[in-house]
Amino acid sequence: MLVLRPLHSGWTLRAPSIDGPVPATVPGCVHTDLLAAGLIPDPYLDANELDLAWIGRSSWVYSTSFDAATEADQADRVDLVADGLDTVATVTLNGVRLGRTANMHRGYRFDVRSLLRPVGNVLEVHFDSAYEYALGVRDALGARPNAYDEPFQYIRKMASNFGWDWGPTLVTAGIWRPIGLSSWSVARLDSVRPVVSVDGADGIVDVHVTVERAADDPLTVTASVAGVTASATVPAGATEASVRVRVPDVRLWWPRGYGDPARYDLSVTLSAGPDPLDAWQRHIGFRTVELDTAADADGTAFTLVVNGMPVFVRGVNWIPDDAFVTRVDRARYEARFTQAVDAGVNYLRVWGGGRYESEDFYDLADSLGLLVGQDFLFACAAYPEEEPLASEVAAEAREQVVRLMPHPSLVMWVGNNENIWGWHDWDWQAALDGRTWGEGYYLDVLPGIVHSLDPSRPYWPGSPYSGTPDVHPNDPAHGTTHIWDVWNTHDYRHYGTYRPRFLAEFGFQAPPSFATLRRAVSDDPLTPASPGVLHHQKAADGNGKLARGLAGHFPAPADFDDWHWATQLNQARAITFGIEHFRSLRPLCMGTILWQLNDNWPVTSWSAVDGDGRRKPLWFALRRVYADRLLTFQPRDGAPALVAVNDSALPWQAQLDVQRVSFTGDIRAKTTVTLDVPAFGSVTLPLPADVVTPDSPSAELITADRAVWFFAEDVDLAYPAASVDVTVRPFDGGADVEITARTLVRDLTLFADRLSPSATVDDQLVTLLPGASVTLRVTGSDLPAPDSPAWRTAPVLRTANDLVTA
Template sequence: MSVLRPLHSGWTVRAAAAAPVEDTLPAAVPGCVHTDLLAAGAIPDPFLDDNEVRLHWIGRTPWLYETSFDAAELRAERIDLVADGLDTVATVTLNGTELGRTANQHRGYRFDVTGLLRPTGNRLSVRFDSAYDYAEGVRDSLGPRPNAYPEPFQYIRKMACNFGWDWGPTVVTAGIWQPIGLHAWSTARLARVRPVVTVSGSTGRVEVLVDLERTTDAPVVVTASVGGVESAVEVPAGALAASVVVEVPDAALWWPRGFGAATRHDLRVELTAEGGVLDAWTRRIGFRTVELDTAADAGGSRFVLRVNGEPVFVRGVNWIPDDAFVARVDRARYAERIGQGVAAGVNFLRVWGGGRYESDDFYDVADELGVLVGQDFPFACAAYPEEDPLGSEVAAEAREQVVRLMPHPSLVMWVGNNENIWGFHDWGWPEHLEGRTWGEGYYLRVLPGIVHELDPTRPYWPGSPYSGGVDAHGTAIHPNDPAHGTTHIWDVWNTHDYRHYATYRPRFVAEFGFQAPPAFATLRRAVSDDPLTPQSPGVAHHQKAIGGNDKLARGLVGHFPPVDGIDDWHWATQLNQSRAIAFGIEHFRALKPFCMGTIVWQLNDNWPVTSWSAVDGDGRRKPLWFALRRVYADRLVTFQPREGAVAVVAVNDTPEPWHAELDVRRLAFDGTPRAKVTLSVDVPAGGAVTVPLPPEVATPESPSAELLVADLPGDRAVHFFAEDVDLAYPRPSAAVTVSAAPDGVDLHVTAHTLLRDLTVFPDRVDPAATVDRQLLTLLPGETVTLHVTGAGELDPQRWSSAPVLRTANDLITG
């Protein structure tokens, strides 16, 4: 049996040229130089204040990682050094002999070291040259190309967002970021295992395609087993490839969340010779089918994802690397963050193209939870050269990563790039390119060819956004045409009020978002400004979007009056983010089945920052998360404008019909009833039904002092007839009592007046505390109990006023 020996201990790192830090320091592997320097106390935390700016030298410096090890116990015909990930421009040397050079963070490498190993005292070194130097050299050789930021990220196969983004720091890393070790083997090994998983009727089928590497020509046997069924094939002497098919009758299917159980099956592949196991490979697979329906129709062309034949309305979020230093993200953190998405009703994660091919831990958690995933190839917001050295690297990494990820049933779509086809059409690239390549060949030929060859069970889509290229008549379609394929909507954040979402009738929205600052405890941890203000230097540094704070202020216009001070700014902008995204999602979901997906930008952050996220860089949920939980519920009731009046739209994303008796009331702000109607609503499985309201309910007597309320078990939909600035809110009044709970406290809030968007910020009392509900609208006399976990403070005065307890009312009434 082959043996894998990790080499993760005893590493050191030092600068390989003159640098502000010259000491040799302990190094963690897997890891990166920034976290090593931070652990040694050699640099301040790049995430705090503006430390990042003073640490840019790290990305301009070459670094040398070294370790020593013994290998007397390894006895085999062949021993390889296996490096699953080197970041990025590396020279690998063992005992003074150069093994090879690398220039791609997205690939793994294997070096034959059989004749170089000593029983004791082996010296392994990995020198990382500056990613900047390499990228700038490629740029100078191949010619400049436009991109969204003044950094050379498209000239190196490395995580683009390492070079900074409009939500991320510029921390150009280097290091051994994935496992590294020695693989000792004899006779033959499983060089590549490619399971093609399909379903026909009730029978699950796995065709296991195996590539071998050999030290001898002896015949070997490949055996595959899954679901209690085993199949084997003998591989003749010298043959380097084999195929074995396993069919599982009455196979339990893998379903996305909300449709059924996410059932997985253990697939084991063994390589044997003369009765002994030479090598083995195991994964958990799921039997399911995936189709992408992009057929033309009267409204343009569809973009409908079908799993096991069932259309799925995508309730998605965009995923970025969860830490700027990705080696710090372990399985537990993936489980926490993806779990936060699932708890908010998310059924789809889009892995954005400026990051990485996500880890097996990420995909395994998604598999387990029944979360669908679309994986972008790592190209974003830039014109990419197609010539070598990059062209061959792109093809090699794509082949490796497609095969690595194909066992995961959660992976349902490959996407060629983020915004590059759109960028070529709309961002003035052609005049700057002067005929140079920009990536089109990757997205329309190389990548779809590799996916079709290696992983034909999954759809490929050339870009996000992308409209299919041409319509049914052969006429070219703009790549961001909302009537076709996928669209990104960014004019709302950049130039328009959020109610502009209602002017769109998209088929599938793959990006749209609105900013807000992080939780206050996160902001306060990261920024030491005194006084802390919306304009103070640290707050400004933790806003990476150009004009971001001006756009936050512009977004409040027409909704809330101007705000002064950090507390009101923080609350107003977080509330406005929640309102904006909820407004957009409710509009898009109410268009079902014309629109079949929304993917919010973004679920998470990679450091503490003002951004579009629902969960901030310290893992705290912003009010947006609570808004998502309501508007991403399996069943949604929303008030929508229809034919000049207000109507109720009931949306059912479950596979079961839904019958609801819905009381809709028009009330004065003091709770006085004005009108009421009971609606009997029948919504088919996966459907949406629009029910007009009678004029006596839909038409207010006093638009500034009335609202509509529709109550469902566990949910409440509300509609106000004017914007907050035009509403005659009462000054908020409530009684708050506090009682001890086993893991925190319970807050009992009784409304004396209408309270709109009642929100408690427990982190203002205890940074470790969380609350179970936010953004609640209470009528006079109603009581709600909020459970706060992790806080022991029982003084109701701490919980009953700003900045801990907030409502929309107090932004208007003061």
């Protein structure tokens, strides 16, 4: 039987630039090893990142020794298996070169049986500078444009290692996935490719197997699911076989909100006669998935259909959760996924400048019913299609498609992020002067690999993409769209001019939570323009765009605390405005994927969850607008109408009072509406003229449950100075904070992390009319006493009123 022996202990790291060997952790990377040894400062603090650029431009050697007294004697073959080397590596064993690698996104296998010694084997992995390699490829193939002045498109490595408009430039090297010895005899399973389908009430798994041989014996492949077993013979010398397993009355895997994500165990064994040789196990799920891209009167649809049910995608973009990816373990994924699910998310888009995530990522998504769209790893650049990259791209794609295809959560492969759009609109064509830029990958190589290996899933050439070269790739009426003019040049109300079929990227910035920023930046005083704050703002003119985004909504902030609150609130407002508008267009628009859920370090960015895992006000806004049932006021025919969107499996029937109310709480007009919204549907209800016509636009609002409509922007509203009564009731591990409004208070927010860095709160952005109350639960340690003024005043307790009345 195949035996895998990890080689994860005893490693050291050395380089000419450091004195002596340094203990190394495998899996890991150079930066985390140097940090653990106390040889470098934390790259995430202040501007330390800049002083550590030399690491990515240096060569490094990882070394370990091990004994192998039994492996060579007990197996026909012993392979060194390296699941992930980052990136340009030369592997030697006992002084003999095994091979050279240049792709972070592939695994490698070397036959080492003849080289093994009973004791004292020396294994070394020499890493060359990724910069040096990438620049060499650039010089050989010719320069090509990209979004950043870094050579990331010339090497098959995580592009965001080279910095992004939300991430640090920390170019890593190291053994970043498991490495070990695989001992086997006769034959082993080289690949297992389960193609899962549904036929009526039955589930079908067509298991395609390739084997690697050390002998020509006839073999048997056996596959089992839910007590159903089927076998096939692999004739002597043959290396391929297929087995079909049909499971009757199968339970389907459903996405979150549509049913249970039922899974089954699939086991595959390889044997020679009665002797088992190798085994493979995965969880699978039976479901169908397709894209509805039919033409209609409004353009071309883009609707994800799972098990015959159209799904409105409530998505977020996912980036690597840490610049040092080996620090992201299953618990970290679980924390982020819980935050996503609690915010109403049903879809994660794995963005093309990151990586193919670990098995834990997709397994958790499977178990939670989270849908996953996987970009192939190309982003924001023109990519050469010549060697040495062409064969690496194809091999990487084949390996990752086969690795990930057992996961039912994975519902779409996407060719690239913004590269087809870039070729059209980013002045690439003149700069390229006829050189390749990646089109052959996206329209030929990648779809060919997906269609041949993974026919159960759709492939889409790019994000954004209209569906045809004859239509502009970012035409909102066709396929998928990215909206970035709002952040870059337009007020967020410009979202309301769009009628996209599927919105795959859009976002608005804000700084991280105060405790996160304060941990990362030692500036004294802390200001929007202090050096550390600016270093942790990577977007071009990011702070300028934040300021322009406030214009017309809020006055210029008076100090840092007001700036921090105003920009976080404006981010939440912008995304609320956009998503409510896009969801109100259902079924014309059938998906929004917010940029972005998470950060990979402490930074001002578009995220809902910051680099220390804290939820920004945007997260609480997202929970509201991504709820299964959404009430929103939307402009229709020149007046606000009530739109009810029901993304649940049950009809939504209710009676609601809709009121026009003064800021003092006086009811000026009222109507009662009857909701009857079908499952997975929406209705628009016009409202009486007296309800939607204000006597005083600056001092009135419309309410319906928690939905509100103000008739003017904050700067033009006659807000009262916020006045509330606060009662703090401690309990073991936290406190309940009851807040009763004496005046109208809009977007009431308690910043628990300003009470204690460990503290969290269960709600934010609450609007109360005079006399109304809310109880917020704060959990955490080291909280101030209940009678402390901190609970009742800025910068802990904030409202939109503060920013205007101040």
